[in-house]
Amino acid sequence: MRFRAVDTFRGMAAIMVILFHLQHLTVLSGIAFIAKSxxxxxxxxxxxxxxxxxxNYDKITNLQSIKPFAIKRFKRLYPLHLFTLLLVLMFELFRYGVDHYIVKLSNPVFAEDKSFLSFLANLTLTQSLNLFDRITWNGPSWSISVEFYTYLIWAFCLVLFRKNLLIICGLCFSLIAWFIIRHNGNIIYNYDYGIVRCLYSFLVGMLTYRLSRQLSPTGNFLAISVSEVLLLGLTMYSVSVFTHSESWLMPFLFALVILVFSREKGAISKILAADRFEFLGKLSYSYYLNHMIVLNVMDLLLFKIIKLPASMLGESLYILVCLGCVHLLSVFTYRHIELLLQSPSSTRSVKSVAEATAF
Known part of the structure; x- marks a missing residue:
């Protein structure tokens, strides 16, 4: 089964993260939905x-089955992570040349967020395990770091506690609830407690899938379509108004979105599952890891070197150029980097295709 509608959602979510990193521009400032995306x-x-x-739930049954799972996830995540890390390194070397020979840059070259130790940590996907006091190198990759280790924790727990899965889930949620209470309901962490944030949302996703198996696949088309529209409205409103103390609730809202739209029984989900939106799901991982590099390169090129005026028109042009370049770079990295270590598509099973939609 391919979850095409929620895969499209993932591509749209990646675009919203791009816009979040552009919110400093006057043309986007003050839009709450973007500011909290x-x-x-x-x-x-x-x-x-x-x-x-x-x-993978039925595949991971013993300790030996964890190894191929871990290798498969590593092959899916690491090529693009390494590629973008090297791109950031090359860009920093380029900035060094610009700073010394063209124009003095306001932001220092090879600053504290781009140290040699943090580079090594990025190579081992450990940069977001509370080893540093900030996001380092390619900022968005913090989530790839914690997600990879979340996969491993999940797989080991599945093997060790499969017969008592509800009990261990209850224990994990109790520990995470203690963390959330200690931090006043806030789960928006990255380089420090990002692993807790990821584990929490990942567990919510796991239980959502288990719940989806218990629900009837049938339903009234009109009623489901109306519920999809209302859920979309609720999501947009909630993202726009939530506070840090309420952030712990957002994974449950996203779980509801996934639960409803993965069934593809309503008008909105059928539109999102159409072939013309398939590229959003395919390119979402590349969108996510590529975008900060493109934003920084275009900022240096357009505003610092070409001297594009920071007017509404100039900022709008900058946004359009950035989105276009992110898309073009992502088409390249999806075809030639992301799937570099993957099996040929012709031999991949339905489940492996579905798995490729996860980061």
Missing amino acids: DIFVDFFFVLSGFVITYS
Whole structure:
């Protein structure tokens, strides 16, 4: 089964994260939905829990089965992570040349967020395990770091506690609830407690898939279509108004979105599942990891070197150029980097295709 509608949602969520990192521009400032769209990272985590459970729950039955699972996830995540990390390194070297020979840059070259130690940590996907006091190198990759280790924790727990899965889930949620209470309901962490944030949302996604198996696949088309419209409105409103103390509730809202739209029984989900939106799901991982590089390169090129005026028109042009370049780069990285270590598409099973939709 391919969850095409929620895969399209994932692509849309990646675009919202891009716009979140452009909110400093006057043309986008003051739009609450964009200003809080970093919360869509939790949508990625919940969807991963949903899809990975679907793809691997029956496969991971003993300790020996964890190794091929871990290798498969590593091959899916690492090539693009390494590629973008090297791109950031090359860009920083380019900035060094610009700073010394063209124009003095306001932001220092090879600043504290781009140290040698943090580069090594990025190579080992450990950059977001509370080793540093900030996001390092390619900022969005913090979530890839914690997600990879969440996969491993999930797989080991599945083997060790499969017969008592509800009990261990209850224990995990109790520990996470203690953490949430200690932090006043806030789960928006990245380089420090990002692993807790990911585990929490991933568990919500896993339980959402287990719940989806218990629900009847039938339903009234009109009623489901109306519920999809209302749910979309609720999501947009909630993202626009939630506070940090309410952020712990957002994964449950995203779980409801995934639960409803994964069934593809309503008008909106059928539109999102159409072939013309398939590219959004395919390119979403590349969108996510590529975008900060493109934004920084275009900012340097357009505003610092070409001297594009920081007017409404100039900012709008900058946004359009960035989105276009992110898309073009992502088409390249999806075809030639992301799937570099993957099996040929012609030999991949339905479940492996579904699994590829998870980060």
